[in-house]
Amino acid sequence: MTDLEIVRVPAFDDNYIWLVHDPASNETLVVDPGDAAPALAAAKERGWTITQIWNTHWHPDHVGGNQAVKDATGALVTGPAAEAAKIPTLDRTVAEGDTMKLGAHVARVLDTPAHTAGHISYVFDQDGLLFPGDTIFAMGCGRLFEGTAADMYAAMRKYAALPPETRVFAAHEYTQSNGRYALVAEPDNEAIKARMVEVDRLRAAGEATLPTTIGEELATNPFLRASSPEELGERRGAKDVFRG
Numbered sequence: 001m002t003d004l005e006i007v008r009v010p011a012f013d014d015n016y017i018w019l020v021h022d023p024a025s026n027e028t029l030v031v032d033p034g035d036a037a038p039a040l041a042a043a044k045e046r047g048w049t050i051t052q053i054w055n056t057h058w059h060p061d062h063v064g065g066n067q068a069v070k071d072a073t074g075a076l077v078t079g080p081a082a083e084a085a086k087i088p089t090l091d092r093t094v095a096e097g098d099t100m101k102l103g104a105h106v107a108r109v110l111d112t113p114a115h116t117a118g119h120i121s122y123v124f125d126q127d128g129l130l131f132p133g134d135t136i137f138a139m140g141c142g143r144l145f146e147g148t149a150a151d152m153y154a155a156m157r158k159y160a161a162l163p164p165e166t167r168v169f170a171a172h173e174y175t176q177s178n179g180r181y182a183l184v185a186e187p188d189n190e191a192i193k194a195r196m197v198e199v200d201r202l203r204a205a206g207e208a209t210l211p212t213t214i215g216e217e218l219a220t221n222p223f224l225r226a227s228s229p230e231e232l233g234e235r236r237g238a239k240d241v242f243r244g
C-alpha cells in the first residue's frame, strides 16, 4: 500500500492526466499534463500546489500544458532525454537507470520506446504504481508511430516483470475499444469476456476503467500476452484496422 493520493483528471476526449500527492512532503506531481487548466483546477480544489511535472513522451496531448503549469506553479519539468529536442519546457532529462523522487517516494525510469522513439515510463516500486504514458493501456498498447513490434515487445517484458498488484495509470480511456479487439484476438479467453462485461457496465454509467493492474493485464491484454514480437506485431496491425 501507498500513502500517495492519486487523482484522475479527464482531459480532451479520452486523456487522463494523473495527479499524485505526497501528504508527508506536501509535494504534488502531475504526469503528462496535456492541458494545464483541468490539472491546475483539480490540484487547487484539494489545496495542493503542483511541484513537479513528469512527461512520458513528446506528444502534445501529454506535454501541451507544461508551460502553463510551470508558469502558474514554478513546477520542475522532467522528461525523456531522447525527446528533449521536442519538449522545450524540460528542466531535467532522464533515461532508464535514473530515479525520480516525490518527497521520500522513489520512482525508477524505464525506457519503453515504441509508441515514440524516446518514450519512458515511471515506476514507484515501493508504492506499486506504474505510469506508462501511451505504451500500455487496459487490454491494449500504444500505436507504433516511431518504433517496432520488437520494441513494444521489449517494453511489455519490463511491465510483465512488475508485481501483479502494481497499479497501472495509463493515459487514455481506450479500454472498451481495446477490449472489443481483445475478444477477437483471444476468443477463448474467459478473463477477457468477464472483464468486458464490467467495462461495458462502467462505460454505460459514464465511469472510468483506469487504473488497471499488471495482474489484470497479464490475464486480458493481448499485447502483454503476445508470445513473440511477431505475434505482437500481427495483433497491433490487426487492431490498427479493427472496426469493432
Ligand code: ZN
Residues within 6 Å of the ligand: 057, 059, 115, 134
Ligand atoms: Zn501519444
Ligand code: FE
Residues within 6 Å of the ligand: 059, 061, 062, 134, 171, 172
Ligand atoms: Fe496520448
